[in-house]
Amino acid sequence: MGNYYFGDAARDKDETLDHHMAFTRLRQHWNSLRDTVHRPPKARDLQPHILGAALPFVFLVENLGGEILRLKLGGTHLCDVMGMELRGMPLRCFFAYNERPRFATAVEPVFTGPAELDIRLQSSYSEIEPPVLARMILLPLQSASGMIDRAIGAFVTKGPLNHAPYRFEIERTDLHPLHAETAAVTPPPHMDMKPTKVPYLRVLSGARAG
Numbered sequence: 001m002g003n004y005y006f007g008d009a010a011r012d013k014d015e016t017l018d019h020h021m022a023f024t025r026l027r028q029h030w031n032s033l034r035d036t037v038h039r040p041p042k043a044r045d046l047q048p049h050i051l052g053a054a055l056p057f058v059f060l061v062e063n064l065g066g067e068i069l070r071l072k073l074g075g076t077h078l079c080d081v082m083g084m085e086l087r088g089m090p091l092r093c094f095f096a097y098n099e100r101p102r103f104a105t106a107v108e109p110v111f112t113g114p115a116e117l118d119i120r121l122q123s124s125y126s127e128i129e130p131p132v133l134a135r136m137i138l139l140p141l142q143s144a145s146g147m148i149d150r151a152i153g154a155f156v157t158k159g160p161l162n163h164a165p166y167r168f169e170i171e172r173t174d175l176h177p178l179h180a181e182t183a184a185v186t187p188p189p190h191m192d193m194k195p196t197k198v199p200y201l202r203v204l205s206g207a208r209a210g
Contacts, residue, residue, distance in 0.1 A: 096124045
């Protein structure tokens with residue numbers, strides 16, 4: 001699929017990036033925090049510095065019900081895609097209007113299953129540039145109360161981002177229920193990484209409809 005455009009991540013001198021890195025790093029960290037194959041880890045146990053150069057592509061959402069997933073944390077790449085700050089924006093803002101019901105249906109099992117969700121995307125038709133390809137994953141998390149109402153994810157695009165904001169159409173969704181896993185969860189091999197500067201991950205506050 002070629003190399004992905006990594007925006008602000010190019011400033012990180014710590015490691016060489018490829019288009020699988022953000023998803024692999026995030027999934028490894030998420031798995032390392034799980035104490036059972038049937039339950040996701042707790043959001044409070046996340047350690048952003050372990051994600052290293054993947055941070056520009058990482059986001060954290062809270063499920064508010066009513067098909068609203070509010071962005072609480074967002075990497076700088078997500079802001080580049082939308083061409084704006086994402087203060088309290090719903091995650092559905094990345095999707096074309098006609099795709100939002102399909103996204104709502106696809107994402108519901110992330111919290112009710114729980115399950116992992118992998119979405120392949122393509123930007124909506126444009127007369128001025130080729131479509132931008134993208135991939136998004138969502139991994140469920142428990143809140144402090146034990147409710148599965150959080151999720152951490154990664155969003156990566158392929159190609160230059162010259163005409164933000166972009167809205168995406170769904171090409172394919174893959175759902176992986178946690179209860180279907182049969183192998184025990186084991187921590188990934190030790191990764192010798194230097195802490196990454198946190199500016200790649202922005203705290204998003206406030207609220208805005210979208």
